[in-house]
Amino acid sequence: MDRETFRLFGHKCIDWLADYWEEIEKYPVRSQVKAGEVKGKLPSEPPEEAEPMENIFNDFQDVILPGITHWQHPGWFAYFPANASPPSVLAEVLTAGLGAQCMMWLTSPAATELEEVVLEWLRGMIGLPEGWAGVIQDTASTATLCALLTARERATSFDSNQRGLIKPLAVYASREAHSSVEKGVKIAGLGRDALRYISTDEDFALVPGELERELERDRREGVRPACVIATTGTTSSTACDPLEPIGRICNTYGVWLHVDAAFAGTAALLPEKRHLLHGVEHADSFVFNPHKWMLTNFDCSAYFVKDSSLLTRTFEIHPEYLKTGLDAQVKNFRDWGIQLGRRFRALKLWFVIRSYGVEGIRKMLREHLRLAGVFQQLLQSDPGFEILAPVNLTVICFRMKREGMDEDELERLNSNLLERVNASGKAFLTHTKLQGRYCMRLAIGQANTTERHIRTVWDLLQDESAHV
Numbered sequence: 215m216d217r218e219t220f221r222l223f224g225h226k227c228i229d230w231l232a233d234y235w236e237e238i239e240k241y242p243v244r245s246q247v248k249a250g251e252v253k254g255k256l257p258s259e260p261p262e263e264a265e266p267m268e269n270i271f272n273d274f275q276d277v278i279l280p281g282i283t284h285w286q287h288p289g290w291f292a293y294f295p296a297n298a299s300p301p302s303v304l305a306e307v308l309t310a311g312l313g314a315q316c317m318m319w320l321t322s323p324a325a326t327e328l329e330e331v332v333l334e335w336l337r338g339m340i341g342l343p344e345g346w347a348g349v350i351q352d353t354a355s356t357a358t359l360c361a362l363l364t365a366r367e368r369a370t371s372f373d374s375n376q377r378g379l380i381k382p383l384a385v386y387a388s389r390e391a392h393s394s395v396e397k398g399v400k401i402a403g404l405g406r407d408a409l410r411y412i413s414t415d416e417d418f419a420l421v422p423g424e425l426e427r428e429l430e431r432d433r434r435e436g437v438r439p440a441c442v443i444a445t446t447g448t449t450s451s452t453a454c455d456p457l458e459p460i461g462r463i464c465n466t467y468g469v470w471l472h473v474d475a476a477f478a479g480t481a482a483l484l485p486e487k488r489h490l491l492h493g494v495e496h497a498d499s500f501v502f503n504p505h506k507w508m509l510t511n512f513d514c515s516a517y518f519v520k521d522s523s524l525l526t527r528t529f530e531i532h533p534e535y536l537k538t539g540l541d542a543q544v545k546n547f548r549d550w551g552i553q554l555g556r557r558f559r560a561l562k563l564w565f566v567i568r569s570y571g572v573e574g575i576r577k578m579l580r581e582h583l584r585l586a587g588v589f590q591q592l593l594q595s596d597p598g599f600e601i602l603a604p605v606n607l608t609v610i611c612f613r614m615k616r617e618g619m620d621e622d623e624l625e626r627l628n629s630n631l632l633e634r635v636n637a638s639g640k641a642f643l644t645h646t647k648l649q650g651r652y653c654m655r656l657a658i659g660q661a662n663t664t665e666r667h668i669r670t671v672w673d674l675l676q677d678e679s680a681h682v
């Protein structure tokens with residue numbers, strides 16, 4: 215591609231995106247293609263000859279776009295949000311164009327130093343203790359894996375890096391913990407059986423007494439407890455495990471405490487929500503995702519550790535071809551995580567934080583919290599619906615109820631209702647189960663969601679509930 219074509223289509227792509235965001239509500243939130251439909255429109259062989267950009271761009275619109283689920287639609291209430299924002303996207307364009315591979319300081323000093331500075335900003339923004347160091351990971355799943363590996367090494371005095379795991383270790387998390395915990399335990403070589411699921415209370419938060427009982431039992435049986443993973447804002451219902459008592463127990467038993475605040479961590483930007491992280495100073499590591507609720511497009515997870523030397527000792531490598539004369543003076547983030555190569559992700563965080571200001575981000579969060587209150591009130595005003603979990607932030611777990619129905623019938627009723635709402639294209643919600651009870655789950659957090667969208671989804675629920 216020559217420079218002029220690049221310029222032309224560069225402008226065209228940005229114009230297209232600006233229009234897309236402007237008119238996004240004309241698209242159905244959840245893609246309506248059938249399985250195999252997109253593949254059916256794509257050639258099975260790559261082109262031998264160069265194709266004009268015009269054709270490629272047209273096919274993007276005609277073939278690809280219908281198969282896109284519109285995460286930036288204000289009717290997005292599924293899973294958690296994954297917000298993009300104009301400043302974030304502009305930074306991504308620059309990151310891609312610079313094409314810098316930022317594995318270590320020398321391969322782009324600005325990438326390393328900006329990452330240090332922006333993560334230090336973030337640390338202060340959410341009120342983590344001073345002295346903790348931050349690094350960007352691709353996802354919370356990777357950060358949690360890093361925590362498990364570091365915990366494994368600390369528990370074995372760095373012997374498992376050398377000889378592999380000789381004696382069994384154990385990991386503890388609540389039944390509501392994210393699936394990435396189980397995945398991480400398996401990848402870390404601890405074995406699925408090493409994972410102890412701790413029961414939760416009526417608010418779906420981990421019961422510290424149960425944790426202590428399990429730790430004690432393992433210790434008696436000669437199993438070394440390695441890591442506890444507490445969740446601030448579980449995926450199903452944003453339940454928050456009590457960090458203060460959990461932290462004290464972990465300190466007593468000398469167990470690594472990792473806090474997974476993938477979604478809810480952003481809420482700690484609000485002084486009135488800081489209490490969610492009460493006790494976090496007892497933890498050893500912490501992750502939250504600016505790529506969920508902080509206007510920074512996927513992927514960008516902020517991982518913080520109390521003692522970075524344990525992290526680097528777990529991951530560091532010193533092949534001759536990567537040695538530089540500066541290694542003692544600078545950070546080489548390749549030693550702070552799993553992969554060697556690293557994208558320049560700090561740039562988009564820097565653009566976002568400067569472009570909105572911390573107060574601008576807070577304003578969005580407060581509006582989302584207000585909207586959650588509005589939806590909650592609508593539900594409470596209708597005896598045909600019930601709320602199944604405390605609304606700690608902006609996720610509401612609810613269902614339609616009908617006299618005399620058992621759990622299976624309620625599940626069928628509510629999954630039908632959910633499908634009808636989603637098929638409308640105006641909103642997209644997902645579901646979960648809480649202590650065996652099926653419920654719909656409305657997660658507010660898309661940057662452009664307003665009260666109008668909350669009322670639209672409520673009207674849809676009401677209208678469709680007459681047809682199930």
Ligand SMILES: *Cc1c(COP(=O)(O)O)cnc(C)c1O
Binds near residue numbers: 355449
């Ligand atoms: C979303 C989520 C994750 C996984 O996030 P990724 O960044 O996609 O790996 C982990 N934990 C919790 C609590 C989550 O909500």
